[in-house]
Amino acid sequence: MEVNNFPEWMQEFRDPPPSWTPPEELTVPTPVPSLNLALSILASSVIGNDLVELVGSWISAMARLNMWYKDPGRRPLRKGELPQILVLSGNVAGEIYGFWQAYLRALEDPSSEYGDREYQALLDAVRDGTQAIHAAMA
Numbered sequence: 001m002e003v004n005n006f007p008e009w010m011q012e013f014r015d016p017p018p019s020w021t022p023p024e025e026l027t028v029p030t031p032v033p034s035l036n037l038a039l040s041i042l043a044s045s046v047i048g049n050d051l052v053e054l055v056g057s058w059i060s061a062m063a064r065l066n067m068w069y070k071d072p073g074r075r076p077l078r079k080g081e082l083p084q085i086l087v088l089s090g091n092v093a094g095e096i097y098g099f100w101q102a103y104l105r106a107l108e109d110p111s112s113e114y115g116d117r118e119y120q121a122l123l124d125a126v127r128d129g130t131q132a133i134h135a136a137m138a
Contacts, residue, residue: 020094034062034093041100046107051119054126058096061133062089068137088136092129099125 022033030036038059041047068074069085077085099122106115 020090022093034089035059037093037097037100051123051126054123054130058126058130061130065089065133065137085136088133092132096125096129
């Protein structure tokens, strides 16, 4: 699954460019920006248990991907697949970060109906990104 194949209505909420460079805020507390993003989301007081569960699945998928591609018993990689796998977690994080930022902005906008659409887009982005990681290991 292509990570940036979101439905058209979700494209308006997408901030990061296709080739994502993490912002400075995601360089701490760990050296892994995607993990720092997950921690930032989980530490927020504006999320529900549905997002907590999805972020937990995303973290698990990232860990499994890191273990999987180093496992000598995994399926043989196709030509050019390793570079794609190595950037997948970052690309997924970039997509999620864009939707996270859009949701936070919507919470500050009184006309956004409490960011319901943006929150749903964020849920979908985390779910789709996690599925993309799982698909890479299939």
